[in-house]
Amino acid sequence: MVQKIIGPRALPHNEQGEAFAPSNIALCKYWGKRNSDLNLPLNSSLSLSLGHLGTHTRIRANAFKDEIYMNEQRLDPSAQFSSRLIAYLDLFRPASDCYFRIDTHNNFPTAAGLASSASGYAALAMALNNFFSWNLDGASLSILARLGSGSAARSVYDGFVEWHRGESEDGMDSYAEQIPAIWSELRLAIITVSRAVKTIGSTEGMRRTVETSALYAAWPEKATRDIESIRHAIWGKDFAELGGTAESNALAMHATMLDSRPALLYWLPETVAAFHKIWRLRQDGIQLYFTIDAGPNVKILFEEKNEHIVRGEFDDAEIVRPFVC
């Protein structure tokens, strides 16, 4: 169990605290936990934050009970989403009769394959930091966000972010850092194949993979090598290396899922159609690569110069400019 955390200055708090955190797409995926209470991963991961796409959260003190609003709608406190969030808030209450009102806004479709929990818990950790005036540094915010959702550890920064898996049992060395590189021409297109909420969540998917997949044994080492390649690609601005490694990493993660029992296949027919289309375009000389998370939707990595081709070929694509304000 996670111990209760009270910041250095729990009281007095500000009238309100607020923060924005971007969503992020991993180029080297987080797949497998070594500790599911603390969300400690079995491998390091590396992501790209999605600029203005993300979650804004405001926190205020509230009387008598917690109240959570998402996109102006009051959430049922007994819903799974709320009870997980309330359990997270329990870590930070100055006293057991202190309650919060949380107002959170996502500016992307929830559960459309973009991890709303990543930007959500990052924004919440940052809003708490603001509310209580803790003045925490990035690493500490990343650790607090991680306790809400693993990939939230990466959403406390913009741009390229590496989450170090760490070694210690208490997780105090398992946090993300920004890779201070800017790649303005980089683009990402989100191909939404399905908006349905996935039936097997990531936590359950990871557990099943780690416990039942024989092939998973080789995954953490592959992830380590892939992070090396992606870092190398970032500093050398080598798009083919960046895209090729990210695509291979995503496919390897899905390979470990396939090898689980029962098998995990998040892909739909349209997912595979998108893969083949991207490969066909690449064979024609257009540098498109894809990545895919634990869901059916496909994210295409490309450079600014190919934006018209992506718009033409994938007409419902949402195009993200991670480094453009």
Place this chain on the structure above:
Amino acid sequence: MVQKIIGPRALPHNEQGEAFAPSNIALCKYWGKRNSDLNLPLNSSLSLSLGHLGTHTRIRANAFKDEIYMNEQRLDPSAQFSSRLIAYLDLFRPASDCYFRIDTHNNFPTAAGLASSASGYAALAMALNNFFSWNLDGASLSILARLGSGSAARSVYDGFVEWHRGESEDGMDSYAEQIPAIWSELRLAIITVSRAVKTIGSTEGMRRTVETSALYAAWPEKATRDIESIRHAIWGKDFAELGGTAESNALAMHATMLDSRPALLYWLPETVAAFHKIWRLRQDGIQLYFTIDAGPNVKILFEEKNEHIVRGEFDDAEIVRPFVC
């Protein structure tokens, strides 16, 4: 290189030799070679022969040159198919100016995902045995067939067949044996998603996987465990264990392909649609399992009692009764 093989009685030969060999579907797949000249595998495999579906081959002496007819059509001797077959015949010529006429018939669609090379080289090895009156036993025939195509090692028998990978460098312990069990109620449905010849053949696919997939390291051991389970399922007539293991084994093989660079994905959108349909039916209590080879077509394993359901749900399925004459 393979040494020239001349049987104990190369001359005189009979006027003609002929044989039929069934096609086979692996329940535990052969994926990865340790020696590609001798077709020695990195893992043992276990298959089910397809009864009357297969290849019939007749061999006669011919003057001046080899001639190969497939389904009554003379093949271009310079085509890849012919030159591979002629190189195989070279192993057995009593003298360099001895030529053969080969007449071969497949009673299933060639290149429709059924390995025609498996039944083809098994039938050819058995026809040669008949032509030269070698009177070879099953293990020796299996070795000769293996030199033509790895999975042909399993097509010299009916029913369940296990191909032992063997340890020796010359491959003399790498042959198949029949598992003498009969399971009359067992059925297989072939769902042909595409009849196109695959662009990456199995030999190249295996090479790429062995050389580039990090996850492949765990495959041979998984195959060993899967063979144990399938043998156990056969003797106990445990259909769920048989089907579940076969499905998991096929998905693991495809997982190692996915992890290759460049990635190998033989699936089409229709392939994934078939998987989801089979899983949905299974959730509804109908015991269907699938297996899939290095191609897009899906093979469903089921029991006789569910034949009407398979016919109703998959109207273009070809249904095979492996143990029914």
